[in-house]
Amino acid sequence: MRVVGNCNSLSPIAAVGWPNLRRCFLPSKTLTPSLSSTLSLPLPLRRVSRISSSAPMEPADVAPPPEPKKPNKPWLVVGLGNPGKKYDDTRHNVGFELVDAIAEAEGISISSVSFKALLGKGFIGDVPIMLVKPQTFMNSSGESVGAIVSYYKIPHKQVLVIYDDLDLPFAKLKMLPKGGHGGHNGMKSIIDHFKGNRDFPRLRIGIGRPPGKMDPVNFVLRPFTRQEQEELNFTFQDGIEAVRILLLEGFNKSATFVNTAKPLKQLG
Known part of the structure; x- marks a missing residue:
């Protein structure tokens, strides 16, 4: 993604305002198809997918520790x-x-x-x-x-x-x-x-x-x-x-x- 330093001097560039931040990005039509499709994916879903695939076992899946052996009568x-x-x-x-x-x-x-x-x-x-x-x-x-x-x-x-x-x-x-x-x-x-x-x-x-x-x-x-x-x-x-x-x-x-x-x- 190419960032342009002066938003007012370049008319083809769209200015996008973020809270407390101002950046200029190339219009979406100039993005490559792969990058555009990547940006359009719902990010929260991708994060959930990654977390669920590597989530640790639930405590119920872990075998409880063995009970201590009672001493034998002599x-x-x-x-x-x-x-x-x-x-x-x-x-x-x-x-x-x-x-x-x-x-x-x-x-x-x-x-x-x-x-x-x-x-x-x-x-x-x-x-x-x-x-x-x-x-x-x-x-x-x-x-x-x-x-x-x-x-x-x-x-x-x-x-x-x-x-x-x-x-x-x-x-x-x-x-x-x-x-x-x-x-x-x-x-x-x-x-x-x-x-x-x-x-x-x-x-x-x-x-x-x-x-x-x-x-x-x-x-x-x-x-x-x-x-x-x-x-x-x-x-x-x-x-x-x-x-x-x-x-x-x-x-x-x-x-x-x-x-x-x-x-x-x-x-x-």
């Missing part, structure tokens, strides 16, 4: 046994031994003393776990376990109790989702303190039957032979893996792993 893994060196490495204390093996494998220190128990806290994967060894002696185990469950509000289905079983062959494991005490005084005490609730998983470790006419009470307090302890070490490796599967993949997969026959070479 799993309580309890090993049953009797406190004191007198009972170390005895058959009745295999629950203690397996819990110690889990603690060592997972880097958890069982050093706190509370609720009449030795207690250690840690994680398996991202799942919190509490390892517990009641110090009340076997027949009063429920006093300690019941208090911990009540204080931390742990669901019974997240309480795994590990203990010895006379009715299982030596070094064999058995995982069950629930059940009675089967004559085991430690389990009886726990069920009593759970107000009769039996719906909690348990991992039984076979210690075999007493030979001949030996009193079962004396048998469970006998220490393992060196060969038996070596065999148990293989069993404990399976027990550690069973607990990992239980926490990370669920009870059914853990029970399948535990209750499936293992190669005989592990018992060699």
Whole structure:
């Protein structure tokens, strides 16, 4: 567009007045067709078109931020046994031994003393776990376990109790989702303190039957032979893996792993 400086000296030029401004433009007939058509377009419509084509998404189209994940309730893994060196490495204390093996494998220190128990806290994967060894002696185990469950509000289905079983062959494991005490005084005490609730998983470790006419009470307090302890070490490796599967993949997969026959070479 050509602007002329003196509007009065050039008769072909049309003077157009704007507020507070005076400019001279060439008559519209001298404009090129493309420029003329451009000036004739309704400018507001063109602006709306450009804005709408690049307008940002409405807030409703944006996904809301995820809600913060609620912390998981810890799993309580309890090993049953009797406190004191007198009972170390005895058959009745295999629950203690397996819990110690889990603690060592997972880097958890069982050093706190509370609720009449030795207690250690840690994680398996991202799942919190509490390892517990009641110090009340076997027949009063429920006093300690019941208090911990009540204080931390742990669901019974997240309480795994590990203990010895006379009715299982030596070094064999058995995982069950629930059940009675089967004559085991430690389990009886726990069920009593759970107000009769039996719906909690348990991992039984076979210690075999007493030979001949030996009193079962004396048998469970006998220490393992060196060969038996070596065999148990293989069993404990399976027990550690069973607990990992239980926490990370669920009870059914853990029970399948535990209750499936293992190669005989592990018992060699």
